[in-house]
Amino acid sequence: MTHRDYAWLAPVAALALAAGIWIGRSAAGWLVFIPLLLCAAAACWLLRWPQRFAAVQAVVLAVGCLLGYAAYHPSLPREGEYTVSGVVAEEIRLREDGQVRTLLRGVRLNGQSLLSGAYWSFYLREGETLPEGLAPGCSVTLTARVYHPSPASNPGGYDFREYLLQKNVTIGVYGVEELHTADGWHPLGIAAAIRHSLTQGLISAMGETAGGYASTMLLGSQHLIPDEDRQAFSRLGIAHILSVSGFHVSVLAGLVNWLFRRLRLSRKARFWSSGALLAFYCLLAGLSAPVIRAALLFLLYEFGALRHRQRSSLHLLCVSFLAQLLVSPVQLTSMSFHLTYGAMLGLTLVTPWLCSLWEPRRFRRVWSTLCAALGAQVGVLLPGLYWFQELPVLGILLNTVVLGAATGLIILCWVVLFLLPVPALATFVGQLTAGLMNGMLVAVGEMSSWPGITIWTCQGGLLTAAAWAALLLAMSWWWPGRRRWLGLVLSVVVLAASVYPWPDTGSRYVQLSVGEADAAVLQDQGYHVAIDTGEDGEELAGYLHQRRISLDALVLTHLHTDHAGGVAELMSRDIPIKTCYLPWDALETQADEDVMDMLAELAASGTELVELGRGERIELPNGSITVLWPEAGKVRQEQEANESSLTLLAEVRGSTLLLTGDLSGTYEMYAAAPADVLKAAHHGSENSTSQEFLQAVAPEMLILSCGDEARSLSMEERRGDIPMADTRRDGCITIEFQTDGFNVETMW
Structure with missing residues (x-):
């Protein structure tokens, strides 16, 4: 078995694991996968290469099926009334109709520990305020009704159950009877309290609107963004700016790396120091899956550089893909998961070919930035068509411009955050940053209202996915040169046909x-x-x-x-x-x-x-x-x-x-x-x-x-x-x- 053969294990295994998890998600039971796993394991032992390659992938497929079934069909306590205790591990959100909701970690039901978290909600009466002492990070004990969250009740509808599973939450808790609060010591509760304090500091220094956006881009406080603003960013194809993702983590990692280089730290010291800081940031962001993904990718790349080993971007991507799904299989159906790996796949496969089409003597950095933006746009094409049913007309150009502006804003927001212990200085820099941010928001709001700014499509399906995969291959170095343009044209035609609103005769x-x-x-x-x-x-x-x-x-x-x-x-x-x-x-x-x-x-x-x-x-x-x-x-x-x-x-x-x-x-x-x-x-x-x-x-x-x-x-x-x-x-x-x-x- 050659090194080349070993190299192909990771990409194929990533596909096999994803397929297995998808099968397990909709399976009626798990016992049927045990014979498959045993037969595949025996084949790995008995067969030689290349048959062993297929057997290894069959093992991965069977493991994926078992993991998928276990993740999407967790064991749940019976519904009913319980004495519930836990630590508030997220912001406490209050809706206009009086509903209060948050997440609990370290949950105990009638004294019995629950491995996952709980979604807690209750209603305030008219004129009533939040119970005294209730805040992020506090410990609570109450009597409430435990229920099982419902899956999607409409075709393509919002799946509340899977949304909670992706946050490692399996039950809902409703009620607020006999509530007692105290100081909490759960790590995620402490992180929530710090996050809440930093958010209030940013709002104080920058104003409610700009401070809310800063907290969203640095700490992942999604609830601070109005729905109409979120829709405006989505129409322009730049919604990823509003959630902590690989882009935001890469800006932070770049800042940290720049600082460590100025301190003349060795490569090994930089790696371990960056790892420690990114681990703390993941905890501060509430162990958000997109943050963990981005941090893992960065550390894998740096580890390869530390060991002086050849770093294949595709294989690093596959390794992080496998690691994420092995730890949390439910991320497979997460929108952020699709967008992250779609963008990274586009950057890995498409961008190098685009850069090779023209090598300008001047403005090389501008050209490479445009190629990276186009590569990322091709990568997120399928997730965008599936989740949003929209094709941003100006997505490539706007991504290039907005990513540059957003990078500067994120750096300034970090500066404001670190200056919070000096209120006067933090307010000065914060107001300057708020002015720039408000200008960007006005521009986004204006452009999103332009007619024809997006093309409304049908939701993408299996044919769309196949055409998208062919498009990625046609724009990568894998495709034979003479037939590249034929494959490119055919994949675009099939892709367009798959999302066209054909007449329904039913x-x-x-x-x-x-x-x-x-x-x-x-x-x-x-x-x-x-x-x-x-x-x-x-x-x-x-x-x-x-x-x-x-x-x-x-x-x-x-x-x-x-x-x-x-x-x-x-x-x-x-x-x-x-x-x-x-x-x-x-x-x-x-x-x-x-x-x-x-x-x-x-x-x-x-x-x-x-x-x-x-x-x-x-x-x-x-x-x-x-x-x-x-x-x-x-x-x-x-x-x-x-x-x-x-x-x-x-x-x-x-x-x-x-x-x-x-x-x-x-x-x-x-x-x-x-x-x-x-x-x-x-x-x-x-x-x-x-x-x-x-x-x-x-x-x-x-x-x-x-x-x-x-x-x-x-x-x-x-x-x-x-x-x-x-x-x-x-x-x-x-x-x-x-x-x-x-x-x-x-x-x-």
Whole structure:
């Protein structure tokens, strides 16, 4: 076995481990992987090279499967009430609705230690303040309910469970009864207290806005960045500036290395000193996975230099990839993991070839910087298309300019941080830095509003990944010279085709899981209708954005925030809406003031507002939507908006679907009509969807959009023998319409 053969073990093993973890993530059990591991291990012992190479990769694959299953299916304590103790290891975040949330480490449940952390949340009453003594780093003991965090309940939706697993958190804790606080001594708690103190110092020296950004870029305090600013950076393809990543760690490592060189430390002393400082920084950042990744890469490179060994960037990348996944397999599905290794892969494979295309006598550094920016952009192309469904038009140019500006700002922010013991000097430098940072924020906000600054695409899939891999190879030194441009053109064409919004010829109804709210999408051969938006609109906007869906119609059954509050999110995500349909006389009846303001903004953006009443229709390519309620003259203006909920009978490919909004039992018989599928009214409330109404509609299937267990149980008692799908229990509900009937599928 030659050195070249050994060299190829790491890249292939990295792919095998990732594939194994992915398989284990969705596996139903782990025992099936044991025979694979034993057979592969025996083959490693018995076979010779090159067959042994394949056997080694089979071992890595089997190990990945076992690690993936264990990481994504951890053993959990039973749900219920416990005496919980732990140390607050993160900033305490307070939402506008009064929700308080943070992370606990060193958790004990009824005195029994938990190996992982806990996500702790509770609500403050109106006018109530945080409990005395509750701060980052403190120890807490309380009585609370332990629950298991839920996975994604909608296709492509936010997976809260995996997000917590990536932070080594496996349970949720809700409540604040019998709370006692004391000083805590957990390392991550102490780091959180230091981080909180430094953040307050930066805000004091630089102002709330600039100080918040400085804390985010140095310490990873993500909660200090407004959502609209985050979206602006994302639209320009520079969102990585806002989270501590390899770029930020490389700036710090460069500063440290420069300082140690000035102190004339030996290479060995520089290595160990840098390692100690980076280890402390990782702890200070809360053992953030991106920080650990970047620190590991830097130390591996420096270790190679220390031992005078040839350093292959690709192999160093693979070694760090393997090390990270062996320690924390759940990082495989992390967005930051994809962006980090995508960018590094682009820098490793693409940048050298780009630099070889032209060797200018002047401005070599400028050219190499542009090549590095382009290489990184090619590397993050796939993660960007998958996570954001956007292709920044000016990404390459902006990355070159912004990275230079951000490097200077980060250095200045570190200077301010180290000057905090001298308040006057820290404030002077801090205000100078704040002025520069605010100027950058104004420029980013202005550029992000330019029309056409990004290309909106569909979410990337397996074909996109294959085309991206081919593009990387075509732009690397591995590809044969004569066929390079052919491979380059073909990979770009396939990549573009894979994210193009091809017409959808199917017909389906998708009832999204949005808790005690309502949001759905009816698709019929390329015609798209959203029925209600949910309270915040995030799930609906995410579903539409991932599929590059523009709305031909938005139907708001009534103007309560749990049905119409998400209009603002649709507008902020730039989802085009041709027409918005409202119940008859809705703008004059009772409605939430915030919803009225959103409708005014929607109309100002060019969307037509149309009121509907009984008998009116919306035509579909393979059917129609008929309004059954409200009927003019039947509802008094002073009555609750629920009583005027639009009730719709959708006929698609011969099947019928009755949608009832929040209509109560007082008026529901006016809207009763036979239907194949019935969506229960008002989230299953006892005051709606009576047995008389069920008998009149006689549905084959009942669906319920609900987040409350009591309402689900109430609907279970009334439904009789009618099959029911419930978003609280089943997640997103999808009904596929065909000419010979319909099929119902659920997320869980």
